[in-house]
Amino acid sequence: MSDGALLRFTAVACVRGGRLLFEGLDLTLAPGEALLVTGANGAGKSSLIRVAAGLLRASAGNVERLSAVALADEALALDPKQTVASALGFWALLDGGDAARGMAAMDLTRLAEVPVRMLSTGQRKRAALARVVASGAPLWLLDEPANGLDSEGLERLAAAMAAHRTGGGAVLAASHQALPLGAHRVLAL
Amino acid sequence: MSALLLRELRLAATGGNAALPLIFFLLVATLFPFAVGPDAPLLARTGGGALWMAALLAALLPVDRLVEPDRAAGVLDQLAVRGVPEEMVVVAKLGGHWLSFGPPLMLAALPAAALMKLPGNVLLRLELGLLAGTPGLAALSLIVAALTAGLRSTGALAGLLMLPLAVPLLIFGAAMTEPSGGAGAAKLLAAVSLLLVAIAPFAAGAAMRAARD
Numbered sequence: 019m020s021d022g023a024l025l026r027f028t029a030v031a032c033v034r035g036g037r038l039l040f041e042g043l044d045l046t047l048a049p050g051e052a053l054l055v056t057g058a059n060g061a062g063k064s065s066l067i068r069v070a071a072g073l074l075r076a077s078a079g080n081v082e083r084l085s086a087v088a089l090a091d092e093a094l095a096l097d098p099k100q101t102v103a104s105a106l107g108f109w110a111l112l113d114g115g116d117a118a119r120g121m122a123a124m125d126l127t128r129l130a131e132v133p134v135r136m137l138s139t140g141q142r143k144r145a146a147l148a149r150v151v152a153s154g155a156p157l158w159l160l161d162e163p164a165n166g167l168d169s170e171g172l173e174r175l176a177a178a179m180a181a182h183r184t185g186g187g188a189v190l191a192a193s194h195q196a197l198p199l200g201a202h203r204v205l206a207l
Numbered sequence: 208m209s210a211l212l213l214r215e216l217r218l219a220a221t222g223g224n225a226a227l228p229l230i231f232f233l234l235v236a237t238l239f240p241f242a243v244g245p246d247a248p249l250l251a252r253t254g255g256g257a258l259w260m261a262a263l264l265a266a267l268l269p270v271d272r273l274v275e276p277d278r279a280a281g282v283l284d285q286l287a288v289r290g291v292p293e294e295m296v297v298v299a300k301l302g303g304h305w306l307s308f309g310p311p312l313m314l315a316a317l318p319a320a321a322l323m324k325l326p327g328n329v330l331l332r333l334e335l336g337l338l339a340g341t342p343g344l345a346a347l348s349l350i351v352a353a354l355t356a357g358l359r360s361t362g363a364l365a366g367l368l369m370l371p372l373a374v375p376l377l378i379f380g381a382a383m384t385e386p387s388g389g390a391g392a393a394k395l396l397a398a399v400s401l402l403l404v405a406i407a408p409f410a411a412g413a414a415m416r417a418a419r420d
Binding site for chain 2: 071072073074075086087088089091092093094095096097099108109111112113
């Protein structure tokens with residue numbers, strides 16, 4: 019248990035709505051590593067992310083999270099009436115993180131005073147990723163992080179993930195499309 | 208914890224819907240004299256109970272915006288990922304909700320009591336009763352809100368769940384406003400209210416956890 023892994027699945031199975039999504043899944047994520055989960059729609063990518071985040075109980079097997087976790091999924095979880103800066107600031111306060119760093123990483127600084135409800139789809143995705151960057155958590159769980167991002171946003175996501183892994187972090191991403199992850203393993207569901 | 212509480216207070220203050228239960232409460236208080244007639248002694252005798260009914264119904268109105276918006280927006284998931292206990296989230300929500308519901312309702316009870324021609328000593332007992340009872344009402348709203356979060360058309364279901372559970376608050380609250388009502392009813396009202404407040408974090412927290420799966 020002391021090999022420094024941030025996340026470990028041991029023979030994990032997941033059943034949703036009476037349907038078996040995956041079983042006997044073993045995976046380990048160590049600092050600096052990245053794992054891309056691929057698969058068709060409904061293959062269980064998002065469920066795997068939620069199991070890893072501890073939001074879903076695995077039907078069988080064991081899930082160990084050995085570090086703080088930052089999650090970016092479909093849901094934005096930012097108060098629509100607040101400005102981007104204060105909405106991200108709330109989560110940064112809980113995380114002990116730095117909202118300004120996250121906004122700078124995803125090029126949201128010039129939108130800092132704009133209310134969250136005015137953001138476009140791509141800008142909302144950037145805001146969700148900015149929260150992950152700002153959190154300072156070693157383990158990133160990203161569900162379809164490239165959805166809605168333009169090419170410049172993709173580059174920023176790639177740079178943020180590379181910097182995170184260089185700094186000893188790990189990334190578990192689920193996506194139906196290719197992600198600019200650098201060297202990574204692929205898990206096909 | 209303080210960040211959570213501040214957020215709840217801000218949401219309650221800027222939500223725009225915080226005034227709705229109060230307006231509803233005052234509206235019921237205005238309609239009641241029309242229904243039973245302008246007989247001052249009759250109004251004074253029944254007014255306290257009627258205002259408690261109005262308070263109970265007003266507590267139903269905010270149920271759909273206490274938990275569901277946070278669940279739908281993923282806020283509850285993000286808090287869970289950070290290891291914030293659901294019970295703590297509920298305590299913060301209870302504090303924020305009561306502050307936006309209890310004291311304003313006590314203020315609104317002043318004009319409402321005037322409409323009912325309640326004598327001064329009855330008004331005092333009504334206000335003391337609301338002070339003791341509204342935390343229980345707020346806790347009950349929160350429990351029902353957590354139970355019904357994620358379901359469609361929760362309005363009727365929330366009423367069916369909440370109103371029977373509020374019967375003890377109604378009985379002892381209304382008993383306090385009767386001329387003979389006194390310390391006994393007040394103690395029982397406070398006890399019921401305290402019980403609901405004590406249960407709420409665990410009941411609503413468990414409901415939030417169950418809704419995630």
